[in-house]
Amino acid sequence: MRLYDSMTQEKKDFVPRDGDHVTMYFCGPTVYNYVHIGNARPYVVSMVAKRYFESLGYRVTLVENITDIDDRIINKGNAEGRDYREVAKQFADAYREDTSRLGLGRPDVEPLATEHIQEIIDLIAGLVAEGHAYQAGPDVYFDVDSWGEYGKLSKQQVAEMRHGARIDVGDDKADPLDFALWKGAKPGEPAWDSPWGQGRPGWHIECSAMSLKYLGAGFDIHGGGRDLIFPHHENEIAQSEAAGKPFARFWMHNGMLNLSSEKMSKSVGNIRTLRSILDKHRPEALIAAFLGSHYRSPLEFSEDLLEETEQQVDRLRNVFRGLADRAAGAPAGAALTAADQAVLDKLAARHTAFDEALADDLNTAAALAEVFGVAREVNAALAAGELSAAGAAAVRTELTGVIHVLGLDAVAGTEDEIPAEVVAMAEERRAARAARDFAKSDALRDAIAEAGYEVRDVPDGFKIIRTR
């Protein structure tokens, strides 16, 4: 596979450090509020990347942290008169709940910063001992000047950065670029004991400590949003490598989401939370919206986009419905016909193209196009009656595997639970149609639609499907 690396700014052949084992770390959210849809993109990208690697036969360990100690969490707690832990717990739970609704499973490890204070302290102590960090008052800072490679990821010139840098009043930094590894606690703030007194970890250090703990030095892929390149990832590299730990081998950054017309602002109402989207749209539609463009491109996010992808997933769902109907009652061990084989051959070619698309820097948009190509070919074969029951079953099995990689498993689900009253209305409608009472028939169809279902007339009767 070829994977773009933000460090070298080019696509490189990806070969895991450990043979058949891929190690990945993605920066997760700081849980001071419900996560917004922007937070969902790296989540989806990482889970799809994991599935792709697994489809290639690799074993994958994906670590995605949850930052549960941070100024914003503390501030929120203070503002609401609650303990910061309560705030962090509430939104960490909400984050897991919201992302789980996407149906992509969970990362293998989801470490919390507050459960790795010792690892963080050990890492900082090492940096202090090596002369890469220093204590200043109650705080400990990383000495940027001591690390010659600072700026190598963001391509920022240290001298340039100093120009525009601001020094916060009250800081004891020796250099405006130095960043906090450990923040001394002010009265009333959450704190842990450390060699430098009571305090809490700075933001960047947790990711270094936890990625190195779970994946070891020189792990394969570190990902996150583009906006994390500076300072977050730059700092992670500096503090990790200065501590003698080679860091990530590939840097994978996803593009930002733009909210059309609605600028993401701090004012609470403007933020599009993941849960608000999922309350209104099926998770597959959101996933399709993300996968429809390349992960590195900025994505214009809108209601129109979601409505379009709702149509797309409906299309895929219809393929599976058609396949399931055709495959029903397939006799075990039935031989495939030549026509079946022709369809399977086309599918195999699409599958190859699908894999090749993903092998090129995870080009999900091109991969998805192949899936739609299959949809057209399969529908055509179905319409022409060229697929036997056994053939349809074989196609369905193969196609299910393909869409699984993209996390679109839900479109393969064809088992809609239809309420008895809806079925009764459909039966009544059938009778009305048989009696050529089309006014009544149409009224019943409207009533069924009202109930959230769609009735389709098929040769031997009707078919009911759930709409949203």
Next chain:
RNA sequence: GGCGACGUGGCCGAGUGGCUUAGGCACGGGUCUGCAAAACCCGCUACACCGGUUCAACUCCGGUCGUCGCCUCCA
């Protein structure tokens, strides 16, 4: 100012030096249907602008215009 993206047909969005009609959505015309829906078939077909390189550029190079992200907390 520094770093980095990007400008593709009605919309979204891949991609490549000389056939990809990418794909989806929307739209128009058909087939099917009592009418629909779904599905299939057909159609609509682009590459911001100006130069240059080349037998050949949407694709390479240079410039112009425009949009955007980061440089401060941020997925």
